[in-house]
Amino acid sequence: MDALWKNCLDHIEQKILPENFNTWFTPLYPCAKNENTLTLVVPNRFFERCLRENYLELIQETLEYFANKKLEVCFQVNGISSGIETPFNGNGNGNGNGHPPVSAPSEARMETPASSPHVEVGESSRTESFLNPKYTFDRFVIGPNNQFAHAACQAVAQKPAYTYNPLFLYGAVGLGKTHLLHAIGNQISNQNPNLRVRYISAERFTVDLIESIKRDKMAAFRERYRPLDVLLVDDIQFIAGKERTQEEFFYTFNSLYEYHKQIVVSSDRYPKDMKNIEERLRSRFESGLIADIMPPDLETKMAILYKKADFHEKEISQDVAMFLANNIKSNIRELEGILLRVIAYSSFTRRDIDLELAKEVLKDFTVDKNKNFSIANIQKTVAQYFSIRVSDLKSKKRSRDISIPRQIAMYICREYTQASLPEIGRQFGGKDHTTVIFSHRKISSLVKENNEMTGSIQQILNILES
Numbered sequence: 450m451d452a453l454w455k456n457c458l459d460h461i462e463q464k465i466l467p468e469n470f471n472t473w474f475t476p477l478y479p480c481a482k483n484e485n486t487l488t489l490v491v492p493n494r495f496f497e498r499c500l501r502e503n504y505l506e507l508i509q510e511t512l513e514y515f516a517n518k519k520l521e522v523c524f525q526v527n528g529i530s531s532g533i534e535t536p537f538n539g540n541g542n543g544n545g546n547g548h549p550p551v552s553a554p555s556e557a558r559m560e561t562p563a564s565s566p567h568v569e570v571g572e573s574s575r576t577e578s579f580l581n582p583k584y585t586f587d588r589f590v591i592g593p594n595n596q597f598a599h600a601a602c603q604a605v606a607q608k609p610a611y612t613y614n615p616l617f618l619y620g621a622v623g624l625g626k627t628h629l630l631h632a633i634g635n636q637i638s639n640q641n642p643n644l645r646v647r648y649i650s651a652e653r654f655t656v657d658l659i660e661s662i663k664r665d666k667m668a669a670f671r672e673r674y675r676p677l678d679v680l681l682v683d684d685i686q687f688i689a690g691k692e693r694t695q696e697e698f699f700y701t702f703n704s705l706y707e708y709h710k711q712i713v714v715s716s717d718r719y720p721k722d723m724k725n726i727e728e729r730l731r732s733r734f735e736s737g738l739i740a741d742i743m744p745p746d747l748e749t750k751m752a753i754l755y756k757k758a759d760f761h762e763k764e765i766s767q768d769v770a771m772f773l774a775n776n777i778k779s780n781i782r783e784l785e786g787i788l789l790r791v792i793a794y795s796s797f798t799r800r801d802i803d804l805e806l807a808k809e810v811l812k813d814f815t816v817d818k819n820k821n822f823s824i825a826n827i828q829k830t831v832a833q834y835f836s837i838r839v840s841d842l843k844s845k846k847r848s849r850d851i852s853i854p855r856q857i858a859m860y861i862c863r864e865y866t867q868a869s870l871p872e873i874g875r876q877f878g879g880k881d882h883t884t885v886i887f888s889h890r891k892i893s894s895l896v897k898e899n900n901e902m903t904g905s906i907q908q909i910l911n912i913l914e915s
């Protein structure tokens with residue numbers, strides 16, 4: 450495992466800029482390998498997300514070359530494995546030419562988001578929008594919180610464009626929207642391989658659009674979407690405030706709808722709560738069926754734990770399931786994370802999975818999660834990092850040297866604390882919660898394209914976690 454990873458690192462080092470290699474690869478190390486999977490330890494969730502978005506493809510291609518077969522990459526955050534369902538191109542990523550992968554498209558995207566005409570970002574978005582074969586209906590646990598959404602999705606999958614069109618899936622973070630979108634796509638593709646089904650996140654759609662405009666390839670862009678039979682768009686709230694994307698999405702929507710093609714979108718808010726979205730789009734979303742997914746109750750959380758444990762060929766007892774389910778509020782991604790940590794811990798320590806072990810793991814998990822991530826501490830660390838005062842962060846000053854750190858601090862508060870939006874706003878000198886939403890959205894989109902910004906946030910998180 451170590452030798453394999455070392456070969457990969459040597460190769461990747463040749464492919465990307467030294468500063469990026471140091472930032473994103475030096476802290477990585479492998480902790481487990483089995484026949485199909487290599488698990489890499491990453492310092493935190495933010496790091497993992499950046500790595501996935503920018504380097505996952507390169508890592509997978511390189512691993513495939515040196516291992517001589519396809520290996521799935523999982524990530525473990527400080528011992529919390531969160532890469533259980535790593536989406537990958539089930540059709541194979543290898544370049545198939547017998548040479549180590551030579552391109553790092555995501556790298557180029559990260560370096561020069563706005564000035565690299567040779568970079569096939571559209572291409573990359575296409576490869577990243579494959580259906581994940583693991584997200585199927587039979588792996589989805591139905592409970593009172595999601596049975597309506599599940600039934601609506603199944604109806605759509607059985608008869609696309611027949612019952613609910615569009616279908617609008619609403620649910621908070623980590624409650625299964627993406628899973629259901631893929632499940633629809635997988636079922637339709639299995640039932641009718643001739644239908645053209647495409648899953649895409651709204652963010653990828655936006656990137657694809659921007660690149661197509663920049664490279665004067667709009668005809669090709671439209672060709673990619675308009676002949677589809679089924680379009681599944683994840684996290685549609687991302688297009689709020691992006692006029693050109695909304696316009697193009699509107700045309701795509703209309704063209705598909707007119708030809709009786711199925712459209713399903715997911716969002717973390719209801720259409721009526723989506724700000725900065727054109728009225729004509731909002732009314733399109735409202736014209737179909739809106740199905741919501743609510744947080745799971747205790748029994749559903751336990752059923753999910755049993756199912757996920759079974760998938761990993763482990764058994765967990767009722768008291769362990771109840772204990773974990775009781776202690777993780779609602780985010781199912783988090784529930785999966787803790788389960789994986791329990792499984793990993795039991796295997797490293799060669800102990801059975803019992804209540805005592807679960808308690809030990811949960812204690813670390815909670816400490817890790819909450820350690821140093823109070824709003825006050827985040828403000829202090831961000832202020833120190835940018836050499837400004839905490840009072841500047843709370844002030845109304847709008848100069849860039851203050852407003853950017855303020856937005857970064859709000860972003861970290863939103864991502865890493867349980868504080869509500871109004872509470873975060875209050876602690877920043879009585880700002881409105883919409884300012885927090887705006888900051889979070891702005892920084893979220895910037896970190897996807899700006900290497901300097903991601904580097905700074907990563908360093909701040911390192912300080913907070915140390």
Ligand SMILES: Nc1ncnc2c1ncn2[C@@H]1O[C@H](COP(=O)(O)OP(=O)(O)OP(=O)(O)O)[C@@H](O)[C@H]1O
Nearest residue numbers: 534588589590621622623624625626627628781782
């Ligand atoms: N009912 C369920 N049964 C089994 N697994 C589930 C269920 N709901 C969610 N999950 C799992 O939880 C994880 C998070 O789900 P998913 O990514 O679909 O959430 P999401 O609502 O799209 O979140 P986000 O808003 O962050 O995109 C996935 O691994 C998914 O398989």
